[in-house]
Amino acid sequence: GQNIDQPTEMTATEGAIVQINCTYQTSGFNGLFWYQQHAGEAPTFLSYNVLDGLEEKGRFSSFLSRSKGYSYLLLKELQMKDSASYLCAVRINTNAGKSTFGDGTTLTVKP
C-alpha cells in the first residue's frame, strides 16, 4: 500500500521559520505536491517536486530526496494567515492518475 507520514500539529511564532516534514513509502513515484488548506476551504497548490533538490517560491520552499522518500516544506517570515493545514501528496507512477495524500499538518502561528 501507500503510506505518507507528516506531523499532526505544529506551532510557530509570527516572523519565524518553520519546516514541515513528509516521508513517503509508495509503490511508485511521479512527483510530490504540497497544498495549503484553510479550515472549511478547498486545498490550494503550493509546490511541486519531481527531481531531488530545493524549489523556492517566495516565502515557501520545498525539498525532495527521492532516495530517502523524504520531503519538507519550509515557510519563512511566518504570518498569521499561514495558520492552516498543509497536505503532502504523492502522485503514484504506476498509474499516473492516482494520488495519495498524507493526513495533513495543522500549523498554528502565534503572535
Added chain:
Amino acid sequence: EAQVTQNPRYLITVTGKKLTVTCSQNMNHEYMSWYRQDPGLGLRQIYYSMNVEVTDKGDVPEGYKVSRKEKRNFPLILESPSPNQTSLYFCASTPTLAGGGDTQYFGPGTRLTVL
C-alpha cells in the same frame, strides 16, 4: 473566471436515497478527480478520469459511481448512500498529466450528511 464548481454545496439526506453531486470545470482540463475528506484525515481519492469516457478507481471507490460523458463534467453518484459516506467531498481538475507537474484545481467542496 476559471473555476471548478460543485453542486450542491451542502446536502442532508437519508440512507438509501440516491443522490448525485455535480462537478464542472470551465478550463478544458483533461483530468478530473473526486476526493473525500474526513476529520483528522487527508484527502482520499475516490475515482479519477484521465479524459472523456476514461475513469478508474482511486483508493476508496466502494459505494460510489462516476461518469465522464463530456470533458467539463464529472458527476459523483451515490446509488444507496449510507451514514459512513457522511463526509466533505472535493472535485479537482488538472490540465493534463503530461510531464506530471500540473497542479490540481479544487472545487469549493460539498458537505454531505447521510442520516
